[in-house]
Amino acid sequence: ETGVTQSPTHLIKTRGQQVTLRCSSQSGHNTVSWYQQALGQGPQFIFQYYREEENGRGNFPPRFSGLQFPNYSSELNVNALELDDSALYLCASSGTSGKETQYFGPGTRLLVL
């Protein structure tokens, strides 16, 4: 059974640029959630996708957007990057009921200069 994978592992961008982060969910999982973890903080919920539809969003501006594909993999897109967007971005997948445990990937560390 393949776990949650994310790419790339590290990324450096400059302010104002756009970035796309990718996540492959665990086999059999159709729900993907994205979290932002700033240095020294706990993860903050960005949004969740269930069967290719957004299914809840945290307190993040519209420049944070996402997609989920038919194979349940997902992308997180961030436009007009700001310095405060520097963080570890975590993807988590969970199963069909929507109430199942979330399994996290290793994360993508984004640095905005």
Place this chain on the structure above:
Amino acid sequence: AQSVTQLGSHVSVSEGALVLLRCNYSSSVPPYLFWYVQYPNQGLQLLLKYTTGATLVKGINGFEAEFKKSETSFHLTKPSAHMSDAAEYFCAVSPSNFGNEKLTFGTGTRLTIIP
């Protein structure tokens, strides 16, 4: 709205000593509660979770936690610390009556093990 408070951002214990990491929650609906561990430069790994039923929950690596509704607490314990337990620990909550698990995390407790 739900929230969790982790008391103590840093905890140090001697190898072989009791580990106690504190978590208190606030929730207007019955909560689901979780403990996750994060090793350096890695993602989060689930240690244990409470949903319904038995209030004493056993997890991986010898950890356990007890849900105490009267104290709104879900403290994590391990009888004997091992060097490999050194990591960041996060308590999290989600609403049990929601159709999905949107986790709200605490700020974390960094556990250091003293040889």
